[in-house]
Amino acid sequence: MFTEPKIAPSILSADFMNMEKDIREIEEGGAAFIHVDVMDGHFVPNLTLGVPFVAGLKRIANIPLDVHLMISNPLEQLPWYLEHQPDFVTVHFESLDEAAGEVDKAVDMIHDAGCKAAIALKPDCDVEVLRPYISKLEMVLIMSVYPGFSGQSYIEGSDQRVAAVAAMAREAGVDPLIEVDGGLSVNDPTRLVAAAGADVLVAGSGCFKAADRGAAIQAIKATAAKAQQGA
């Protein structure tokens, strides 16, 4: 089901030395969530920020924190993040041992802490893996680039993956948010994923590298809204 598109600026593209100022700009500019890219240098080939940073963001943020854990062994580290009550916590399917029940365990840990749970998939992970979990999730994150860096190009066909998740959710009679991350700005990929059923668009360089971040957020949102309406 189409909802008003939500823009979640990815702080990987923000100025880490001026984070509070950048956060205020995107809040005032109409961002729905702050997308927090946690990378451990192991699950992905980049290292960003961790628990103290998330705790600090939670203290200053006026809009929900959407924490995307791109880390190995998330079950070990989840409690550290959950202690600070991010609004959404996303774990990667590929970082969990499904056969050992770790996907359910991670989702349950997130819910038990009172947070909303999401599962993320890398671009080459079959969306069918979500089917057993779709009814438990508040959000699904479809990566439209290989996680690790901002400024990459959208991987063609990601919109078809979004459409498949939207269909899966409809079949299950549930309506999790569908978030897409990577290569989105005022461009065709944004139009494609919005038309396919994306609710939350993560944009790093598209928001933070713009001279007017608020205008960039509104322009991406308008682009997605038009595409939802088939315009």
Ligand SMILES: O=C(CO)[C@@H](O)[C@H](O)COP(=O)(O)O
């Ligand atoms: O998690 C990631 C990359 O791993 C993303 O959130 C990027 O930070 C998005 O950046 P752009 O592609 O929008 O510049």
